[in-house]
Amino acid sequence: MAVTELDTVVAQTATDKRRVKTTSKEVWTARWLLLPAVLFLILLTQIPFLTTVGYSTIRWNLLYPNDRGFTWFKNYGTALSSGDLWPSIVATVVITALAVVFSLLFGMIFALLLNRQFRGRAVARTLMITPFLIMPAASALIWKYSMFDTNIGILNWLSRTLHLPVISWSTEHPLLAVIIVLTWEFTPFMMLILLAGLQGQDTGILEAAQVDGAGPWRIFTWITLPHLRMYVEIGVLLGAVIIIQVFDPIAILTKGTGGTKTLAYLLYERAFIGLDVGQAAAYGVITVVLTIIVATIALRTLFKVFMAGGSR
């Protein structure tokens, strides 16, 4: 159904833009080439989503399989009044915002460092990327044990060596622990995007500014930062879209305790521990709506870049 919708969109644009010089045969080739990918993606993301919307309007708990029926928006009402939704929206927003800001900040510092010429730059850059490519489940475990643990963690080894109190990070400061792990994971992501921006910078302008006597800080704030604006936007938006949905570190580090029960985790808990399909679906729809808001802005920004790059 969605495919025909898309086809009509394509057809409409085709009639709108008669100036397109492509032959109709080529247009059909393009459609056939794209069909499998688009069909697959729609089948796997949109159909389950419509199912979710459907589930969200029925009363269905797997514990009571016989008590099943249509309830309109009662699941949303329960979600709003249960007292779980707001804390989890707050948790999602706090975790996403802080992780994005910190990883952007560190990513900027590392990108500026790696933008210089020095021996071993390629190796340094690669080592910097690994936290992003490593299995998130494994990195959550690595942090849980080798960093945060009260017995063997580095952080507590450091505080013992410096005679500071030993802190059980993932139980005493769960929110902070999750944010730290996410910042660690996403700093390389931000760094890569910003580094691409820095390397696209016109060196002539930088040299001219230097000749005119501008200091490094001035050059950074007046020339580099404005140039990086679009890259920062992309980094923030894409990072936010990914981090909103994040699940692994919460499941492994805190199990949603101590203000870390994000929407994604809450929904998982309702579906697979509470076994309440209807309720979970309502939370699912809410999560999707929240993501779509951020993603739409992200897509718009990305398109600007794609258009600028693709017009060549």
Added chain:
Amino acid sequence: MTTATTTATPTSGRTEAQEIHFKSDRNAKIRMYLGLAALVIWGLAPFYWMVVTAFRDVGYTFDTTPWPTHVTLDNFTTAFSTDRGNHFGAALVHSVIIGVLTTAVALLVGVFASYALARLDFPGKYAVLGVILGASMFPGVALVSPLFQMFSNFGWLTGANYQALIIPNISFALPLTIYTLTAFLSEMPWELEESARIDGCTPGQAFRKIMLPLAAPGLFTTAILAFISSWNEFLLAAQFSTKSTQTVTVAIANFTGAQPHQEPYTAVMAAGTIVTVPLIIMVLIFQRAIVSGLTAGGVKG
């Protein structure tokens, strides 16, 4: 004489300026290396500690000497042993099977789509791109529950039904594949293809014989990224995998130690070493390709 004195002043002035410049240069260098040290510690400290713990005898788990002590390979044996109900070795095999099949399908479907996006000009191109990018941003967690119902109706959630994991993984890998490949393909010298067609090749032949070999590095990078995305998947695997399809992510998260009621520090760290260190080495070997792939996918232009 006068010229000499007039030139002398600026020269000495310049050397002074050079001196200052040199000093600030040296300070900048020191700052840069300090920054780099911070960078390396930031990126590597958790891994370093993990490896050190992985090679340390279980009896000395709580010995927090910062360098390797009581080195042993026992933890790796524990990680692979099935006595405690861990099936780490089998899980590695399952993850590889799922990863390879996911990558193969995503690449096959992705090549066609990216060829159309990069090479052909057609109306509605941006609508398609929007659908693909939009799908990549769709929250996976919202799909778990409906897919679970659907797959359990199909009877896929028992036994060795790899497709229950491969199919959703493809939907995550496909957008990534398409936009990385599109970026690669739009940078290629397509004049070559045209000349091949003038020389009598069909479009398919021209693509297969001329362009595909040229695109090989791009395909390879994309394959690595697609494989990593499948290899790292945890949420769906935690719900959809059975004992005979359990992935590494799930196995490692559910690890139980050599002794009951004991946090399996050393064995988990050994398992962690096995799943992360090969990846780090691979990334180091193919770093140029991977960086260009990641950047091409994220920000093109």
